[in-house]
Amino acid sequence: xxxxxxxxxxxxxGRHVVSRLTEAGLDVRAFARNPERVQADVExxxxxxxxxxxxxxxxxxxxxVFLVWPGFTTGNASDVISVIARHxxxxxxxxxxxxxxxxxxxxxxxxxxxxxRSGLGWTFLRPGGFAVNTLGWADQIRQGVVRWPYGxxxxxxxxxxxxAAVAVHVLTSGGHNGAxxxxxxxxxxxxxEQVRVIGExxxxxxxxxxxxxxxxxxxxxxxxxxxxxxxxxxxTWESFVTNPERATGTVxxxxxxxxxxxxxxxxxxAADFS
Numbered sequence: 001x002x003x004x005x006x007x008x009x010x011x012x013x014g015r016h017v018v019s020r021l022t023e024a025g026l027d028v029r030a031f032a033r034n035p036e037r038v039q040a041d042v043e044x045x046x047x048x049x050x051x052x053x054x055x056x057x058x059x060x061x062x063x064x065v066f067l068v069w070p071g072f073t074t075g076n077a078s079d080v081i082s083v084i085a086r087h088x089x090x091x092x093x094x095x096x097x098x099x100x101x102x103x104x105x106x107x108x109x110x111x112x113x114x115x116x117r118s119g120l121g122w123t124f125l126r127p128g129g130f131a132v133n134t135l136g137w138a139d140q141i142r143q144g145v146v147r148w149p150y151g152x153x154x155x156x157x158x159x160x161x162x163x164a165a166v167a168v169h170v171l172t173s174g175g176h177n178g179a180x181x182x183x184x185x186x187x188x189x190x191x192x193e194q195v196r197v198i199g200e201x202x203x204x205x206x207x208x209x210x211x212x213x214x215x216x217x218x219x220x221x222x223x224x225x226x227x228x229x230x231x232x233x234x235x236t237w238e239s240f241v242t243n244p245e246r247a248t249g250t251v252x253x254x255x256x257x258x259x260x261x262x263x264x265x266x267x268x269x270a271a272d273f274s
Contacts, residue, residue, distance in 0.1 A: 002063025003027040004171055005088070007049060008070070010037040012132050013094060016164030017066055017171075018042055026172065031058050052079045059087035064171055067093045072229040074110045081114045090121030090177065092170050094163065097128040097182050097245070106232075123176045125166060127183040128245045131157040131265040134194055141198055141273045147211040150237045151192035154244035156184035159260035162251050169254055184248045186259045191237075194262060201266040202273050213238070 004021060008014035009030035015038075021028045022042055035044040047054035049070055059065075065088050069077060084091060093115055096108040115122045134157070140146045166183060170176045189197065192208040199206035213234055220230040251259035266273075 001026060001172065002089075003029055003061050004064045004066065005029050005031055005058055005062045006066045007031045008066075008068035009042075009044070010034060011068060012130070012160045013163045013167070014066065014068055015039075016161055017167050020164060020168045021171070024168070024172065029058060029062065031055075049080055050076060052076060052083050055080050056083045056087070059084065062088050063090070064088060065091045066167055066171065067091050069093075069107075069111055072107060072224070072226045074107045074114070077107075077111050078114055081111075081118050081120075085118040085120050088120065090123075091115055092123045092125065092167055094167070095124045095126045095180075097126045097184075121177045123170050123178070124180040125163060125170070125183060126180055127158050127163050129155040129157045130160060130163075131185065131262055132160050132269075133157075134198065135269065135272055137195065137198075138273050141195070141202075141204075141206050144205065145207050145209050146195045147209045148191065149211045149213045149216040149234070150241055151208045151210055152190050153237045153240035154188050154190045155240055156186065156188045156245055156247040157194065157262050157265070158183055158185040158251070159262075159265045162255075162259050166251060166254055181250050181254065182248050183250050184245065184259070185251075185262055185265075186247050186249075187262045188244055188247055189262060197263055198266045198273055201263065202270050 004026060006014055006018050006028060009018050009032040018028060018030050019039060028042055030038045030042045030044040031047045032038055033048050035046045038044045045058040047058050065084050095112055112124055137146045163183060195206050195208050217230055217234060224230055
C-alpha cells in the first residue's frame with residue numbers, strides 16, 4: 001500500500017486517522033498548518049489547503065489522500081483537487097449528510113462534484129452531527145443552563161473516533177471506490193437530551209432554556225461570520241424538530257461493531273465540561 005496523505009492532521013478527526021494509520025504500521029504523511037502539534041513519530045509537512053503550492057509539495061509518492069476541507073465555502077478547492085489528481089490515485093473526503101429538505105451547506109456538494117470530475121478514485125464520508133460540536137456548550141454547562149434554539153431537534157451524533165475508524169477502514173481495504181457512506185451515532189437524542197446526558201456524566205444538573213432563533217443567529221454571526229452558513233445551520237436544526245436525523249447503522253456495517261454512544265463520548269470528554 002502506498003503513502004497516505006492526511007490533511008487536517010491535527011483536527012478532531014484527522015489526528016485520530018493519523019494515529020490509527022501509524023499504529024497499523026502504514027506509510028503516513030501528516031499535512032498541517034501547525035506540524036509541531038502532530039505526534040512525534042509521524043512524517044509531517046507544513047501546509048495549508050488554501051495555498052495549492054504547499055499541497056503539491058506534500059504529494060510526492062502519495063497514493064491516497066484523506067481530505068477535510070476547511071471553511072464554509074469551496075474557495076480554491078478546484079485548484080487543490082486538480083493538484084491532488086495529478087499525483088494521487090484516490091481521495092477519501094469528509095463531506096456532510098444532506099438533510100431531506102436540502103439545507104446542508106452546498107459547499108460540501110460542490111466539492112464532491114469537483115472530485116467526481118477529477119478522475120480520482122473517491123469515497124465520500126457523510127457524517128451527520130458531530131458529538132464534539134457540543135463542546136460549544138461547555139461554558140453554559142458549567143453555569144448549569146444551556147440557552148440555545150430548537151431543544152427538540154433530534155440527531156444521532158457521531159463520535160469523531162468512529163469517523164476516523166471508518167476513514168481508515170476505507171483507506172486500507174477494497175470495495176469502496178465510488179461509495180458514499182452516511183455515518184451517524186447509534187442514539188437519536190434531542191439537543192435538550194444531549195445536555196441532560198452531559199449533566200448526568202459530570203454529576204451536575206443542567207437544564208435547557210429555549211433561545212429565540214434570532215438571538216442565536218446574532219451569536220453565530222459573531223463566531224462564524226458567514227450569513228449563508230449561519231442561516232443554513234439554523235434551518236437544518238429547525239428541520240430536525242419534525243424530521244429527526246436518523247441513526248444509519250453504517251458504522252456497524254463497515255466496522256463490525258456498534259457505533260460509539262453519545263454517553264461514551266461525553267464520558268471521554270467530561271473534563272472539558274467540568
